[in-house]
Amino acid sequence: MREEIQRIKQETLKQLEMLKSPAELQELKVKVMGKKGSLTALLKQMGSLSPEERPKMGQIINEVRNQLEKAWELKEKELEKEALAKRLEEERIDISLPGFYRPRGHRHPLTKVIEEIEDIFLGMGFTIAEGPEIETDYYNFEALNLPKDHPARDMQDTFFITEDILLRTQTSPVQVRTMEKLKPQLPVKIIAPGKVFRHDDDATHSPMFHQVEGLMVDKGVRMSDLKGILLYFSRQMFGENREIRLRPSFFPFTEPSAEVDVSCILCGGEGCRLCKGTGWIEILGSGMVHPRVLEAGGYNPKEVTGFAFGMGVERIAMLKYGIEDMRLLFDNDIRFLEQF
Amino acid sequence: MRVSMKWLKEYLDINISAEELAEVLTRGGIEVEGVEYLNKGFENVFIGELIELQSHPDAEKLQVCVADIGREQLTIVTGAQNIRLGDKVPVAVPGAVLPGGKEIKPVKLRGIESNGMLCSAKELQLEGVGLDRSKDGILILPPEAPVGTPLEKYLGLNDQVLELELYPNRPDCLAMVNVAREVGSLLGKKPVLPEWAQGEVPIWPEEIKQKVEIENPELSWRYSALLVEDVVIKPSPLWMQNRLRAAGIRPINNIVDITNYCMLEMGQPLHAFDRDKLKGAIRVRLAQEGEKIITLDGMERNLDPDMLVIADDNGPVAIAGVMGGLETEVTHQTTRVLFESAHFLGASIRRTSRKLGLRSESSSRFEKGVNPYWTVSTLGRVAELLLELEAGVPMTFTEKVAYLPPEVAIELKMANVNNVLGVDYSEKDVEQVLEALNFAYRKQPGGIYLVNIPTYRQDLRIEEDLIEEVARIQGYDRIPTTLPSGSQTQGRRTPEQAFRLHLRKLFIQAGMDEVLTYSFVKKEQDDLWGTGQSIPLLNPLREELAIMRTSLIPGLLEIASRNTARRNTDLLLFEIGNVYWPKELPLKELPREVTKIAGLVQGQSKRHWLAPQVKYDFFYLKGILDEVARASGMEFTYRRLTSEKYQKLLHPGRSAEIVLQGEVIGFIGEIYPQLDEEWGLERPVLFELDFAALFRNCNLTIRAKSYPRFPAIQRDLAVVVPDGVAAENIKKRVKELGGELLKEVEIFDVYKGESIPKGHKSLALSMRYQSEERTLTDEEVNSIYTAILQAIQQEFGAEWRK
């Protein structure tokens, strides 16, 4: 019987070695340890043994049984591991295939830039003012120290609707409208983004374009403050290393007036194609609010001073995004828009 | 204004390149557009004399000449026919590169070697040079032109011209003497100007020889005239011609050239009349109804009663400040000339010139403002030049002065300079500026300067103007960088501004691309889609941009059409912008500017290996709108169009009015069949929404609720209903019938096809039952389910699909 036990053990271990699947493993288990299994059969024969032999044999059988169980367990794990390895191999995917996504939409570069400008000035305590796009001659010109027949009106070709109603040529009318609304409150600190219109249409001019106006009125506002605010803006917009410079200029509604240049965003001031070798790029017009404009807004120029500035959004967007042809901004080709 | 460096250096002792000066001016507030080298392309062009001239033996149309250019004699073959033996002509020798870029090399023409080229005025880009014959080909120089001299030297082209881009506040810099003053003050150099350039000559006693009346003194303050006799009309000397050309003015004859030359020097426009063609007194008056004049350019002009003219007894002889009349023009027969040097009000000249569509060097100067103090001194300069050029004998001056603006003195306070600029200038700094500008001033106690403003600086009227002068001459770079010191303010968007941004971002998240279109569109298209009450522009750029839009749709269609034509056919576009609704037409007050949100979708999603393509159709867009509404705390409902107008523009079966709180706030729909073809589009779906209505109803506040503690029970229900039954109605009724335990109903499948009877559709609804207080039992839910099924079977003729 002992030999028989050893034989079953050897045989089973040998077979176990060659098993390939959990099913075969199960089958073997039944064959050896099932109700009709070979080891079970031996157990049944235990009755015929002498009482001294019985416990010894019982122990031997149990030992073999335990050994086989352990072997089985090991084999089971091994098979599992093999199966997992196989599955991992089978489930291998081509990771170079494109992922799935739901495409997002795109902001128009101009509203994107406007929002960015807004955020910079909101951060400096400015609020956003708005005004009508169809304006009266009074707010667009006269209140800005541009009486009828003033030669400076030629600087801006105007779309007229009637003799006194026109498409605003600048966002500056919002200056006087805002002051009228807020007077005598101080300080006035607003920016006013929006559409403006000029009778012009060529490679570098669009009949409709966008400006952002800025206005600050308070006791003791200085031109050096204007410089400070614009330097901060330029660095936020174009990078920390930017410098600005002011050049004397003329706007009817500011005195003194200044054109503002920012150090070239491409070459940093060395001189390149973008800045035409000067190292500087003109980005906006500005100045101290003309006393007559303060008066028109209901403030006393003897008591308060202010600064104002106005920038072309298209120009800022073109500089910021490296857009070379302004017409692209109004062409609305989705291949262009999808970059923003 | 074109400023010749050579001319400028006559007044100012400066040693500075044109480019350096351009930089100084630009930093000083006078923008320089460019620097032009007048001699560009004139190297290797010499004055030659044609010492031999004969026909080409082998070519009928060619001539062979020998040109003597001093250092050598060149054989040149030419096609020109206007040359004669002995002519002085420009000869470009091999190596020359003409202004137009043409390179000169020796060539063989029909067997004869040609060693250079005779040049035409056009090839040299010279206008108004040479004898009359030059028109027909080669430029023929006057006989006295020195042989062998480089042409650039002879024509004074070894010069650079600065092109000043003047702001409207500096018309004074339209005069060379004032440019010299400006450059002087920026460089700290005093210009040396002749006496006449000092300007302010005392008013002359009235003379009787030529009677002058100013009938409209509000439009003309001063009229001065100089009578000249024994006039000899001839070309002006070369130096004068060269300077005129450098300034961009074509030389004509000595008399006309003197008027232009003095205008350039002093900024005062002048006009020369043939005195013998004037009859009686000169009147400066408004034109009378029906009056006409033929101007120097040969055009007949109808005059309006608000146009200022110069008239004699017979009627208008000139349109004041704009252009003279042909009848009184100076001609070769003229022997007596009356030079006019007058003031006309800029605004009046501007109106007249616009109305007539006639601009001249004179009108553009008057528009910007001419110094009324200098009429006489300019005539003094004219007299001087007439004698110098032996062009005539000045006889008498005459003038009428209606008004002269008082001379201006401005108080400039040190404190204000420093406070406005944010600088810390000393009195010395300010005085330095006043002296550089050559402004006389009196220093008063308390740091106050009383500054006399010279008459040519009409732009300086208030203290701020002078503060700018101080800043400018000291240099804007001296202004420090500070931050405002006043009270702190908080910047934030208004709720409306924030909501606009919120919507914009929602549409972007939904995958739509933002576009931006012109506010003006074509009337025909706007009438179709908008209110039909659009505001026309008086002066549109073109017909396609003639009116202010009342709808955003035409702009979107245009963009979609353009994109589709470029094969960008899959489109998800939206725009947020204003439309313009007049209260009445023609416009008496500002119109309502109404913000709209509109969009257009067309095509389908991109192909992807993982997912099927989704069509950008009605439901795709509706889903986006519903999500935008949900994310804004609102819910849209949809109903079939009631507007007849949209029923013709949108597919009646695939369109809807969008309703919010009982109010129609927009529409959605597929474009009407065939309308899309007109735009080259394929079944685009459009929407337009009213921003104000959305803003009124939106609710962006979030009130968070905890999730229910008891499990939910899910049931699906599929029914077959006739096509005419709206899914939404079934959904609504199911919700009602389910009572408060039915938390959610969704339509998750719609099916038409084989197993469904014709004219019917199958709808599948998913329902979620849940109680806040207890766990529901199957029996409970089953009984509600059965009740729902029975009710919709009866009410909608629905059939249960197991």
Ligand SMILES: [Zn+2]
């Ligand atoms: Zn650069």
